[in-house]
Amino acid sequence: DVKVTQSSRYLVKRTGEKVFLECVQDMDHENMFWYRQDPGLGLRLIYFSYDVKMKEKGDIPEGYSVSREKKERFSLILESASTNQTSMYLCASGLTSGDTGELFFGEGSRLTVL
Amino acid sequence: QKEVEQNSGPLSVPEGAIASLNCTYSDRGSQSFFWYRQYSGKSPELIMFIYSNGDKEDGRFTAQLNKASQYVSLLIRDSQPSDSATYLCAVANAGNNRKLIWGLGTSLAVNP
Numbered sequence: 001d002v003k004v005t006q007s008s009r010y011l012v013k014r015t016g017e018k019v020f021l022e023c024v025q026d027m028d029h030e031n032m033f034w035y036r037q038d039p040g041l042g043l044r045l046i047y048f049s050y051d052v053k054m055k056e057k058g059d060i061p062e063g064y065s066v067s068r069e070k071k072e073r074f075s076l077i078l079e080s081a082s083t084n085q086t087s088m089y090l091c092a093s094g095l096t097s098g099d100t101g102e103l104f105f106g107e108g109s110r111l112t113v114l
Numbered sequence: 115q116k117e118v119e120q121n122s123g124p125l126s127v128p129e130g131a132i133a134s135l136n137c138t139y140s141d142r143g144s145q146s147f148f149w150y151r152q153y154s155g156k157s158p159e160l161i162m163f164i165y166s167n168g169d170k171e172d173g174r175f176t177a178q179l180n181k182a183s184q185y186v187s188l189l190i191r192d193s194q195p196s197d198s199a200t201y202l203c204a205v206a207n208a209g210n211n212r213k214l215i216w217g218l219g220t221s222l223a224v225n226p
Contacts (some may be wrong), residue, residue, distance in 0.1 A: 031212055045220040090157055101148045101206050101214055105157035
Protein backbone atom coordinates (compact mmCIF):
# COMPACT_ATOMS: atom_id res chain seq x y z
CA ASP A 1 0.00 0.00 0.00
CA VAL A 2 1.14 3.51 -0.83
CA LYS A 3 2.28 5.38 2.22
CA VAL A 4 3.12 8.97 3.05
CA THR A 5 3.93 9.38 6.71
CA GLN A 6 4.08 12.66 8.56
CA SER A 7 6.00 12.57 11.79
CA SER A 8 3.62 14.47 14.03
CA ARG A 9 -0.16 14.64 13.90
CA TYR A 10 -0.49 17.44 16.43
CA LEU A 11 2.03 20.02 17.58
CA VAL A 12 1.77 23.01 19.89
CA LYS A 13 4.63 25.49 19.72
CA ARG A 14 5.36 28.95 21.03
CA THR A 15 5.96 32.03 18.94
CA GLY A 16 9.58 32.23 17.86
CA GLU A 17 10.30 28.52 18.17
CA LYS A 18 11.89 26.58 15.34
CA VAL A 19 9.57 23.87 14.05
CA PHE A 20 10.42 20.82 11.97
CA LEU A 21 7.77 18.85 10.12
CA GLU A 22 8.97 15.60 8.61
CA CYS A 23 7.48 13.61 5.77
CA VAL A 24 8.54 10.21 4.44
CA GLN A 25 7.17 8.37 1.41
CA ASP A 26 7.76 4.77 0.43
CA MET A 27 6.73 4.94 -3.24
CA ASP A 28 10.02 6.10 -4.78
CA HIS A 29 8.30 9.27 -6.04
CA GLU A 30 10.41 12.06 -7.43
CA ASN A 31 8.03 14.87 -6.48
CA MET A 32 7.17 15.88 -2.97
CA PHE A 33 5.07 18.80 -1.80
CA TRP A 34 4.19 20.75 1.32
CA TYR A 35 0.79 22.38 1.49
CA ARG A 36 -1.10 24.16 4.19
CA GLN A 37 -4.87 24.02 4.37
CA ASP A 38 -6.96 26.69 6.07
CA PRO A 39 -10.74 27.12 6.14
CA GLY A 40 -11.87 29.38 3.31
CA LEU A 41 -8.41 29.44 1.74
CA GLY A 42 -8.14 25.87 0.55
CA LEU A 43 -4.90 24.10 -0.23
CA ARG A 44 -1.96 26.41 -0.73
CA LEU A 45 1.43 25.18 -1.94
CA ILE A 46 4.36 26.20 0.23
CA TYR A 47 7.28 24.40 -1.45
CA PHE A 48 7.85 21.42 -3.62
CA SER A 49 10.81 19.31 -4.63
CA TYR A 50 11.31 17.35 -7.82
CA ASP A 51 14.60 15.71 -6.91
CA VAL A 52 17.02 15.30 -4.06
CA LYS A 53 18.45 18.67 -3.01
CA MET A 54 16.16 20.44 -5.50
CA LYS A 55 13.33 22.68 -4.40
CA GLU A 56 10.97 25.25 -5.84
CA LYS A 57 8.91 27.87 -4.12
CA GLY A 58 5.20 27.47 -4.17
CA ASP A 59 2.64 30.18 -3.71
CA ILE A 60 3.32 31.03 -0.05
CA PRO A 61 6.99 30.26 0.80
CA GLU A 62 7.54 33.21 3.13
CA GLY A 63 8.49 32.11 6.63
CA TYR A 64 9.24 28.54 5.54
CA SER A 65 12.18 26.56 4.26
CA VAL A 66 12.55 22.95 3.17
CA SER A 67 15.14 20.23 3.01
CA ARG A 68 15.36 17.16 0.82
CA GLU A 69 18.54 15.23 1.52
CA LYS A 70 17.11 11.84 0.58
CA LYS A 71 14.56 10.94 -2.06
CA GLU A 72 12.06 9.57 0.42
CA ARG A 73 12.19 12.42 2.93
CA PHE A 74 11.02 16.02 2.66
CA SER A 75 11.14 18.32 5.65
CA LEU A 76 9.39 21.62 6.23
CA ILE A 77 11.05 24.08 8.58
CA LEU A 78 9.53 27.09 10.27
CA GLU A 79 12.56 29.09 11.34
CA SER A 80 10.64 31.27 13.79
CA ALA A 81 7.05 30.20 14.24
CA SER A 82 4.36 32.85 14.27
CA THR A 83 0.69 32.65 15.19
CA ASN A 84 -0.35 33.08 11.55
CA GLN A 85 1.37 29.80 10.80
CA THR A 86 -1.21 27.93 12.85
CA SER A 87 -2.65 25.57 10.28
CA MET A 88 -3.01 22.03 8.97
CA TYR A 89 0.12 21.05 7.06
CA LEU A 90 -0.16 18.36 4.41
CA CYS A 91 2.69 16.55 2.74
CA ALA A 92 2.14 14.85 -0.60
CA SER A 93 4.19 12.89 -3.08
CA GLY A 94 3.76 12.09 -6.76
CA LEU A 95 5.45 10.88 -9.92
CA THR A 96 7.36 13.04 -12.38
CA SER A 97 5.97 11.45 -15.52
CA GLY A 98 2.57 10.20 -16.43
CA ASP A 99 -0.16 11.20 -14.02
CA THR A 100 1.75 14.01 -12.38
CA GLY A 101 -1.43 15.25 -10.74
CA GLU A 102 -1.93 12.01 -8.87
CA LEU A 103 -0.77 12.98 -5.44
CA PHE A 104 -0.72 10.88 -2.33
CA PHE A 105 -1.18 12.79 0.88
CA GLY A 106 -0.05 12.12 4.41
CA GLU A 107 -2.48 12.34 7.30
CA GLY A 108 -1.53 15.91 8.06
CA SER A 109 0.15 17.75 10.90
CA ARG A 110 -1.98 20.20 12.80
CA LEU A 111 0.26 22.95 14.15
CA THR A 112 -0.86 25.45 16.75
CA VAL A 113 1.43 28.37 17.48
CA LEU A 114 0.70 30.18 20.74
CA GLN B 115 -3.70 34.78 -11.62
CA LYS B 116 -4.69 31.25 -12.61
CA GLU B 117 -7.84 30.16 -10.85
CA VAL B 118 -10.10 27.19 -10.30
CA GLU B 119 -13.60 27.95 -9.12
CA GLN B 120 -16.13 25.70 -7.46
CA ASN B 121 -19.42 26.36 -5.70
CA SER B 122 -18.73 25.95 -2.01
CA GLY B 123 -22.10 24.35 -1.31
CA PRO B 124 -23.25 22.64 0.69
CA LEU B 125 -24.84 20.58 -2.04
CA SER B 126 -27.47 18.39 -0.51
CA VAL B 127 -28.91 15.39 -2.35
CA PRO B 128 -31.07 12.46 -1.24
CA GLU B 129 -29.62 8.97 -1.14
CA GLY B 130 -29.79 7.32 -4.55
CA ALA B 131 -29.85 10.59 -6.50
CA ILE B 132 -27.22 11.93 -8.88
CA ALA B 133 -24.88 14.53 -7.42
CA SER B 134 -23.39 16.97 -9.89
CA LEU B 135 -20.28 18.91 -8.95
CA ASN B 136 -18.90 21.62 -11.19
CA CYS B 137 -15.60 23.37 -11.67
CA THR B 138 -14.36 26.11 -14.01
CA TYR B 139 -10.75 27.04 -14.63
CA SER B 140 -9.02 30.04 -16.11
CA ASP B 141 -5.83 28.57 -17.62
CA ARG B 142 -6.75 27.73 -21.20
CA GLY B 143 -3.51 25.76 -21.65
CA SER B 144 -4.27 23.26 -18.87
CA GLN B 145 -4.34 19.66 -20.02
CA SER B 146 -4.94 17.58 -16.90
CA PHE B 147 -7.82 17.69 -14.47
CA PHE B 148 -8.35 15.92 -11.20
CA TRP B 149 -11.07 15.32 -8.65
CA TYR B 150 -10.07 14.67 -5.06
CA ARG B 151 -12.36 13.71 -2.21
CA GLN B 152 -11.69 14.90 1.32
CA TYR B 153 -13.62 13.53 4.26
CA SER B 154 -13.89 15.75 7.31
CA GLY B 155 -10.66 15.60 9.30
CA LYS B 156 -8.90 13.53 6.64
CA SER B 157 -6.52 14.19 3.77
CA PRO B 158 -7.53 14.50 0.12
CA GLU B 159 -7.54 11.34 -2.00
CA LEU B 160 -7.68 11.16 -5.76
CA ILE B 161 -10.88 9.69 -7.18
CA MET B 162 -10.81 10.65 -10.86
CA PHE B 163 -8.62 12.28 -13.46
CA ILE B 164 -9.43 13.29 -17.03
CA TYR B 165 -7.29 14.57 -19.87
CA SER B 166 -9.54 14.47 -22.95
CA ASN B 167 -12.76 16.21 -23.82
CA GLY B 168 -15.83 14.14 -23.12
CA ASP B 169 -16.79 11.72 -20.39
CA LYS B 170 -14.77 9.27 -18.36
CA GLU B 171 -16.57 6.73 -16.21
CA ASP B 172 -15.29 4.79 -13.21
CA GLY B 173 -17.94 2.90 -11.31
CA ARG B 174 -20.50 5.36 -9.95
CA PHE B 175 -18.29 8.33 -10.87
CA THR B 176 -18.20 10.14 -14.20
CA ALA B 177 -15.86 13.02 -14.96
CA GLN B 178 -16.79 15.35 -17.80
CA LEU B 179 -14.44 17.77 -19.51
CA ASN B 180 -15.15 20.59 -21.93
CA LYS B 181 -11.93 22.43 -22.71
CA ALA B 182 -13.62 24.96 -25.00
CA SER B 183 -15.82 26.08 -22.11
CA GLN B 184 -13.04 25.52 -19.55
CA TYR B 185 -15.37 23.41 -17.51
CA VAL B 186 -14.96 20.09 -15.71
CA SER B 187 -17.60 18.27 -13.72
CA LEU B 188 -18.02 15.20 -11.56
CA LEU B 189 -21.23 13.18 -11.48
CA ILE B 190 -21.86 10.71 -8.71
CA ARG B 191 -24.65 8.27 -9.50
CA ASP B 192 -26.66 6.45 -6.85
CA SER B 193 -25.25 8.74 -4.17
CA GLN B 194 -24.61 7.16 -0.79
CA PRO B 195 -24.26 8.75 2.64
CA SER B 196 -20.62 7.62 2.51
CA ASP B 197 -20.13 10.03 -0.42
CA SER B 198 -20.68 12.95 1.95
CA ALA B 199 -17.39 14.84 1.79
CA THR B 200 -15.74 17.87 0.24
CA TYR B 201 -14.78 17.42 -3.40
CA LEU B 202 -11.75 19.32 -4.61
CA CYS B 203 -11.16 20.12 -8.25
CA ALA B 204 -7.50 20.46 -9.26
CA VAL B 205 -6.00 21.53 -12.57
CA ALA B 206 -2.41 21.01 -13.67
CA ASN B 207 -0.62 24.30 -14.26
CA ALA B 208 0.09 24.55 -17.99
CA GLY B 209 3.43 26.20 -17.30
CA ASN B 210 4.58 23.66 -14.74
CA ASN B 211 2.51 20.52 -14.61
CA ARG B 212 4.03 19.46 -11.32
CA LYS B 213 1.99 22.22 -9.72
CA LEU B 214 -1.72 21.82 -9.29
CA ILE B 215 -4.12 24.73 -9.03
CA TRP B 216 -6.80 23.85 -6.49
CA GLY B 217 -10.38 24.92 -6.11
CA LEU B 218 -11.72 25.55 -2.63
CA GLY B 219 -13.98 22.53 -2.83
CA THR B 220 -17.68 21.74 -2.83
CA SER B 221 -19.22 20.23 0.26
CA LEU B 222 -21.61 17.39 -0.55
CA ALA B 223 -24.16 16.00 1.89
CA VAL B 224 -26.05 12.85 0.93
CA ASN B 225 -29.12 12.45 3.09
CA PRO B 226 -30.46 8.96 3.92
